[in-house]
Amino acid sequence: MIVTASKPCAENISRAASAIAWRVAAFLRSLRLVVIARQVLGMVSLAVLALFLAQPWLLMAGVLMMGASKG
Numbered sequence: 001m002i003v004t005a006s007k008p009c010a011e012n013i014s015r016a017a018s019a020i021a022w023r024v025a026a027f028l029r030s031l032r033l034v035v036i037a038r039q040v041l042g043m044v045s046l047a048v049l050a051l052f053l054a055q056p057w058l059l060m061a062g063v064l065m066m067g068a069s070k071g
Contacts, residue, residue: 042066 046066050059 043066046059046062049062050056053059
């Protein structure tokens with residue numbers, strides 16, 4: 001006895017796959033926003049540090065360390 005998928009079953013599988021793909025794409029977009037927010041926060045903190053310390057070499061050292069990091 002051969003069992004074949006009916007058309008409604010195939011449509012449900014297609015809808016489920018589409019929903020999963022949409023959720024994965026939304027997660028990746030949110031992850032990208034988190035990475036951008038971390039970079040902005042790092043740059044703002046370096047700017048505030050430079051304002052209070054008034055020593056340019058510290059800002060340069062911070063930027064170099066931030067650039068060398070994985071984040």
